[in-house]
Amino acid sequence: MKIILPGIAERLQPLRQEQNKTQQEMANMLECTVQHYQRIEYGKVNLPSTTLIFLADYFGVTTDYLLGRTEERK
Numbered sequence: 001m002k003i004i005l006p007g008i009a010e011r012l013q014p015l016r017q018e019q020n021k022t023q024q025e026m027a028n029m030l031e032c033t034v035q036h037y038q039r040i041e042y043g044k045v046n047l048p049s050t051t052l053i054f055l056a057d058y059f060g061v062t063t064d065y066l067l068g069r070t071e072e073r074k
Contacts (some may be wrong), residue, residue, distance in 0.1 A: 007068020009043030015059040015066075016041070030054070 016026055025035035030051065039045045047055075056063045061073040 002005070002010075006043055008040065008066060010068060011066050012041045012055070019059070025064065029058075 010057050016023070023037050023041065024034050026041075027034045030037060030040075033041075036045065040047060040051075052063050052066065059066075062070065064070045065073050
């Protein structure tokens, strides 16, 4: 069974673009390949909680916002 995380897929790319970061830059920051980062951004990878928290902190939003559970960023 494939789990898609729709919140991540809808939220991560716009947040990255707001920061003027490329997928390559994000992959470097997360120490993963661009392909793996793309899978994260498309919601096709289950994220470890530490990665989810890192991304939320980096973009200044809550984990619930990243997951699509709320519309409030903070």
